[in-house]
Amino acid sequence: MFTAPDIENRFADPIFTAPDIENRFADPIFIAPDIENCFADSLKIYGLHCRPSHQECPVELLKNNNYRGKCFMNGSLFKFILSSVLLAFICTILYGGIRTTEKVIAVQASVSDDEPSSLGSTKVITVSSASATSVLHGNDAEYNNAPEMAVDGDVITSWQEGSEGQGSGESITLNFEKSEVKVIACYLGNWQDDWSYYANCRPKTMTLQIGNQSFDVEFTDAQIPHYIILSDKVEAESLTFTVNEIYAGEEYDDCCISELTVYAG
Numbered sequence: 001m002f003t004a005p006d007i008e009n010r011f012a013d014p015i016f017t018a019p020d021i022e023n024r025f026a027d028p029i030f031i032a033p034d035i036e037n038c039f040a041d042s043l044k045i046y047g048l049h050c051r052p053s054h055q056e057c058p059v060e061l062l063k064n065n066n067y068r069g070k071c072f073m074n075g076s077l078f079k080f081i082l083s084s085v086l087l088a089f090i091c092t093i094l095y096g097g098i099r100t101t102e103k104v105i106a107v108q109a110s111v112s113d114d115e116p117s118s119l120g121s122t123k124v125i126t127v128s129s130a131s132a133t134s135v136l137h138g139n140d141a142e143y144n145n146a147p148e149m150a151v152d153g154d155v156i157t158s159w160q161e162g163s164e165g166q167g168s169g170e171s172i173t174l175n176f177e178k179s180e181v182k183v184i185a186c187y188l189g190n191w192q193d194d195w196s197y198y199a200n201c202r203p204k205t206m207t208l209q210i211g212n213q214s215f216d217v218e219f220t221d222a223q224i225p226h227y228i229i230l231s232d233k234v235e236a237e238s239l240t241f242t243v244n245e246i247y248a249g250e251e252y253d254d255c256c257i258s259e260l261t262v263y264a265g
Protein backbone atom coordinates (compact mmCIF):
# COMPACT_ATOMS: atom_id res chain seq x y z
CA MET A 1 0.00 0.00 0.00
CA PHE A 2 1.32 3.37 -0.90
CA THR A 3 1.73 5.69 2.04
CA ALA A 4 2.89 9.23 1.70
CA PRO A 5 5.62 10.31 4.07
CA ASP A 6 4.47 12.46 6.94
CA ILE A 7 6.01 15.63 5.73
CA GLU A 8 4.24 17.95 8.11
CA ASN A 9 5.43 16.09 11.17
CA ARG A 10 8.85 15.28 9.94
CA PHE A 11 10.49 17.62 12.48
CA ALA A 12 8.37 16.46 15.42
CA ASP A 13 8.97 12.84 14.54
CA PRO A 14 12.34 11.89 15.95
CA ILE A 15 12.72 8.87 13.74
CA PHE A 16 11.59 10.53 10.55
CA THR A 17 14.32 10.37 8.03
CA ALA A 18 13.98 11.77 4.59
CA PRO A 19 14.69 9.33 1.81
CA ASP A 20 18.15 9.46 0.44
CA ILE A 21 17.13 11.01 -2.81
CA GLU A 22 20.61 11.91 -3.93
CA ASN A 23 21.88 8.41 -3.41
CA ARG A 24 18.74 6.62 -4.48
CA PHE A 25 20.52 5.03 -7.39
CA ALA A 26 23.49 4.01 -5.28
CA ASP A 27 21.32 2.64 -2.46
CA PRO A 28 20.30 -0.88 -3.47
CA ILE A 29 17.30 -1.07 -1.11
CA PHE A 30 15.82 2.29 -1.89
CA ILE A 31 12.52 1.84 -3.66
CA ALA A 32 10.55 4.78 -4.82
CA PRO A 33 6.85 4.93 -3.80
CA ASP A 34 4.56 3.12 -6.18
CA ILE A 35 2.99 6.23 -7.63
CA GLU A 36 1.05 4.48 -10.37
CA ASN A 37 -0.67 2.13 -7.96
CA CYS A 38 -1.19 4.76 -5.36
CA PHE A 39 -4.75 5.57 -6.38
CA ALA A 40 -5.82 1.97 -6.78
CA ASP A 41 -4.23 1.14 -3.51
CA SER A 42 -5.89 4.03 -1.79
CA LEU A 43 -9.26 2.51 -2.62
CA LYS A 44 -8.48 -0.05 0.01
CA ILE A 45 -8.57 2.52 2.75
CA TYR A 46 -12.26 1.82 3.17
CA GLY A 47 -11.53 -0.56 5.97
CA LEU A 48 -9.89 -3.27 3.92
CA HIS A 49 -6.31 -2.50 4.81
CA CYS A 50 -4.72 -0.36 7.36
CA ARG A 51 -1.07 -1.05 7.14
CA PRO A 52 0.77 -1.81 3.96
CA SER A 53 2.17 -5.27 3.49
CA HIS A 54 5.35 -6.44 1.87
CA GLN A 55 3.36 -7.93 -0.94
CA GLU A 56 1.35 -4.85 -1.74
CA CYS A 57 3.63 -1.92 -1.33
CA PRO A 58 7.33 -1.18 -1.18
CA VAL A 59 6.77 1.14 1.72
CA GLU A 60 7.91 -1.56 4.15
CA LEU A 61 11.23 -1.47 2.45
CA LEU A 62 11.16 2.25 2.73
CA LYS A 63 10.63 1.81 6.45
CA ASN A 64 13.85 -0.12 6.56
CA ASN A 65 15.48 3.12 5.57
CA ASN A 66 13.77 4.82 8.50
CA TYR A 67 11.43 6.26 5.97
CA ARG A 68 8.46 5.97 8.19
CA GLY A 69 5.29 5.18 6.34
CA LYS A 70 2.26 6.38 8.13
CA CYS A 71 -0.77 4.29 8.40
CA PHE A 72 -3.98 5.44 6.92
CA MET A 73 -5.77 4.26 10.01
CA ASN A 74 -7.22 7.54 11.15
CA GLY A 75 -8.25 8.71 7.70
CA SER A 76 -9.59 5.35 6.58
CA LEU A 77 -11.66 4.84 9.72
CA PHE A 78 -13.28 8.24 9.30
CA LYS A 79 -13.95 7.63 5.62
CA PHE A 80 -15.24 4.15 6.37
CA ILE A 81 -17.77 5.49 8.87
CA LEU A 82 -18.73 8.34 6.55
CA SER A 83 -19.15 5.94 3.64
CA SER A 84 -21.28 3.59 5.72
CA VAL A 85 -23.56 6.42 6.80
CA LEU A 86 -23.92 7.67 3.22
CA LEU A 87 -24.53 4.15 1.94
CA ALA A 88 -27.19 3.53 4.58
CA PHE A 89 -28.82 6.88 3.72
CA ILE A 90 -28.85 6.12 -0.01
CA CYS A 91 -30.22 2.63 0.58
CA THR A 92 -32.95 4.05 2.81
CA ILE A 93 -33.93 6.57 0.13
CA LEU A 94 -33.89 3.96 -2.62
CA TYR A 95 -35.80 1.41 -0.55
CA GLY A 96 -38.36 4.00 0.48
CA GLY A 97 -38.69 5.12 -3.12
CA ILE A 98 -39.23 1.58 -4.28
CA ARG A 99 -41.84 1.04 -1.63
CA THR A 100 -43.70 4.25 -2.37
CA THR A 101 -43.68 3.51 -6.10
CA GLU A 102 -45.07 0.02 -5.62
CA LYS A 103 -48.25 -0.18 -7.59
CA VAL A 104 -51.31 -0.77 -5.50
CA ILE A 105 -53.69 -2.85 -7.53
CA ALA A 106 -57.14 -1.50 -6.78
CA VAL A 107 -60.06 -3.88 -6.58
CA GLN A 108 -62.88 -3.11 -8.97
CA ALA A 109 -66.55 -3.91 -8.48
CA SER A 110 -68.77 -4.60 -11.46
CA VAL A 111 -72.47 -5.41 -11.58
CA SER A 112 -73.79 -8.17 -13.80
CA ASP A 113 -77.36 -9.32 -14.37
CA ASP A 114 -75.98 -12.67 -15.47
CA GLU A 115 -74.74 -15.24 -13.03
CA PRO A 116 -70.92 -15.17 -13.13
CA SER A 117 -69.22 -18.34 -14.26
CA SER A 118 -66.92 -18.09 -11.24
CA LEU A 119 -69.83 -18.60 -8.86
CA GLY A 120 -69.35 -22.37 -9.03
CA SER A 121 -65.97 -22.08 -7.36
CA THR A 122 -67.33 -20.04 -4.46
CA LYS A 123 -69.28 -20.89 -1.34
CA VAL A 124 -72.09 -19.04 0.38
CA ILE A 125 -71.05 -17.22 3.55
CA THR A 126 -73.26 -17.70 6.59
CA VAL A 127 -74.32 -14.31 7.92
CA SER A 128 -74.26 -14.34 11.71
CA SER A 129 -76.17 -11.10 12.26
CA ALA A 130 -77.66 -8.15 10.43
CA SER A 131 -78.55 -4.61 11.41
CA ALA A 132 -80.07 -1.58 9.71
CA THR A 133 -80.44 2.15 10.27
CA SER A 134 -84.23 1.86 10.23
CA VAL A 135 -87.00 -0.73 9.89
CA LEU A 136 -90.56 -0.21 8.63
CA HIS A 137 -93.04 -1.13 11.35
CA GLY A 138 -90.08 -2.17 13.44
CA ASN A 139 -92.15 -2.05 16.62
CA ASP A 140 -95.16 -3.86 15.20
CA ALA A 141 -95.08 -7.63 15.74
CA GLU A 142 -97.55 -8.06 12.87
CA TYR A 143 -94.84 -7.15 10.39
CA ASN A 144 -91.34 -8.45 10.13
CA ASN A 145 -89.27 -6.21 7.91
CA ALA A 146 -86.13 -6.67 9.99
CA PRO A 147 -82.69 -6.65 8.33
CA GLU A 148 -82.44 -10.37 9.09
CA MET A 149 -85.15 -10.84 6.44
CA ALA A 150 -82.54 -9.91 3.83
CA VAL A 151 -80.39 -12.91 4.76
CA ASP A 152 -82.99 -15.59 5.58
CA GLY A 153 -82.68 -17.36 2.24
CA ASP A 154 -86.25 -16.47 1.25
CA VAL A 155 -86.80 -13.88 -1.47
CA ILE A 156 -90.43 -13.38 -0.39
CA THR A 157 -89.35 -11.71 2.84
CA SER A 158 -87.38 -8.46 2.82
CA TRP A 159 -85.73 -5.74 4.84
CA GLN A 160 -87.82 -2.60 4.49
CA GLU A 161 -86.34 0.66 5.69
CA GLY A 162 -88.57 2.87 7.81
CA SER A 163 -87.24 6.37 7.22
CA GLU A 164 -89.41 9.34 6.34
CA GLY A 165 -88.10 9.49 2.77
CA GLN A 166 -87.71 6.88 0.07
CA GLY A 167 -84.72 5.18 1.59
CA SER A 168 -81.85 7.35 0.44
CA GLY A 169 -79.13 7.28 3.10
CA GLU A 170 -80.47 4.18 4.83
CA SER A 171 -78.12 1.24 5.22
CA ILE A 172 -77.98 -2.42 6.13
CA THR A 173 -74.96 -4.20 7.62
CA LEU A 174 -74.18 -7.92 7.52
CA ASN A 175 -71.70 -9.58 9.88
CA PHE A 176 -69.98 -12.91 9.26
CA GLU A 177 -66.79 -14.79 10.01
CA LYS A 178 -63.73 -13.38 8.30
CA SER A 179 -63.94 -14.43 4.68
CA GLU A 180 -62.53 -13.58 1.28
CA VAL A 181 -65.57 -12.09 -0.40
CA LYS A 182 -65.77 -12.41 -4.16
CA VAL A 183 -69.41 -12.05 -5.22
CA ILE A 184 -72.59 -10.63 -3.69
CA ALA A 185 -75.96 -11.46 -5.18
CA CYS A 186 -78.53 -8.71 -4.60
CA TYR A 187 -82.27 -9.36 -4.80
CA LEU A 188 -83.47 -5.77 -4.66
CA GLY A 189 -87.00 -4.59 -3.99
CA ASN A 190 -89.98 -6.44 -2.57
CA TRP A 191 -90.21 -9.83 -4.27
CA GLN A 192 -93.44 -10.89 -2.56
CA ASP A 193 -95.18 -10.59 -5.94
CA ASP A 194 -94.98 -8.49 -9.09
CA TRP A 195 -97.30 -5.85 -7.71
CA SER A 196 -95.27 -5.48 -4.52
CA TYR A 197 -92.08 -5.13 -6.54
CA TYR A 198 -93.25 -2.01 -8.35
CA ALA A 199 -95.35 -0.72 -5.45
CA ASN A 200 -92.24 -0.29 -3.28
CA CYS A 201 -88.92 1.47 -3.90
CA ARG A 202 -85.92 -0.42 -5.25
CA PRO A 203 -82.30 0.67 -4.81
CA LYS A 204 -80.84 2.11 -8.02
CA THR A 205 -77.38 3.02 -6.70
CA MET A 206 -75.76 1.93 -3.48
CA THR A 207 -72.38 2.25 -1.81
CA LEU A 208 -70.84 -1.02 -0.72
CA GLN A 209 -68.36 -0.81 2.12
CA ILE A 210 -66.41 -4.00 2.64
CA GLY A 211 -63.11 -4.48 4.40
CA ASN A 212 -61.28 -1.20 3.99
CA GLN A 213 -62.77 -0.59 0.57
CA SER A 214 -65.79 1.22 -0.79
CA PHE A 215 -67.56 0.80 -4.10
CA ASP A 216 -70.40 2.67 -5.77
CA VAL A 217 -72.60 0.28 -7.68
CA GLU A 218 -75.61 0.81 -9.94
CA PHE A 219 -78.38 -1.64 -10.74
CA THR A 220 -80.94 -2.02 -13.47
CA ASP A 221 -84.62 -2.08 -12.48
CA ALA A 222 -85.19 -5.70 -13.39
CA GLN A 223 -86.61 -8.16 -10.87
CA ILE A 224 -83.66 -10.46 -11.20
CA PRO A 225 -80.60 -11.11 -9.03
CA HIS A 226 -77.86 -8.55 -9.64
CA TYR A 227 -74.36 -9.86 -9.06
CA ILE A 228 -71.66 -7.58 -7.68
CA ILE A 229 -68.41 -9.14 -8.84
CA LEU A 230 -65.19 -8.06 -7.15
CA SER A 231 -62.13 -8.19 -9.39
CA ASP A 232 -60.16 -9.65 -6.48
CA LYS A 233 -61.07 -11.24 -3.20
CA VAL A 234 -61.67 -8.79 -0.37
CA GLU A 235 -61.04 -10.06 3.13
CA ALA A 236 -63.79 -8.89 5.44
CA GLU A 237 -66.01 -9.90 8.34
CA SER A 238 -68.80 -7.44 7.57
CA LEU A 239 -70.23 -5.37 4.77
CA THR A 240 -72.59 -2.44 4.58
CA PHE A 241 -74.87 -1.34 1.78
CA THR A 242 -76.03 2.28 1.84
CA VAL A 243 -78.86 3.27 -0.46
CA ASN A 244 -78.11 6.36 -2.54
CA GLU A 245 -80.69 6.58 -5.33
CA ILE A 246 -83.88 4.60 -5.75
CA TYR A 247 -86.42 3.58 -8.38
CA ALA A 248 -89.56 5.12 -6.88
CA GLY A 249 -92.41 2.88 -5.77
CA GLU A 250 -95.82 3.38 -7.30
CA GLU A 251 -97.62 3.02 -3.97
CA TYR A 252 -95.11 3.30 -1.14
CA ASP A 253 -92.00 5.22 -0.22
CA ASP A 254 -90.38 2.22 1.44
CA CYS A 255 -87.18 0.85 -0.05
CA CYS A 256 -86.80 -2.91 0.17
CA ILE A 257 -84.07 -5.50 -0.21
CA SER A 258 -85.37 -9.05 -0.36
CA GLU A 259 -82.11 -10.94 -0.13
CA LEU A 260 -78.35 -10.52 -0.10
CA THR A 261 -76.22 -13.60 -0.68
CA VAL A 262 -72.50 -13.27 -0.06
CA TYR A 263 -70.04 -15.66 -1.77
CA ALA A 264 -66.48 -16.28 -0.70
CA GLY A 265 -63.85 -16.95 -3.32
Ligand SMILES: [Ca+2]
Pocket: 149, 150, 151, 152, 153, 154, 155, 156, 157, 158, 159, 258, 259
Ligand atom coordinates in the same frame (compact mmCIF):
# COMPACT_ATOMS: atom_id res chain seq x y z
CA1 LIG B 1 -85.54 -12.45 2.46
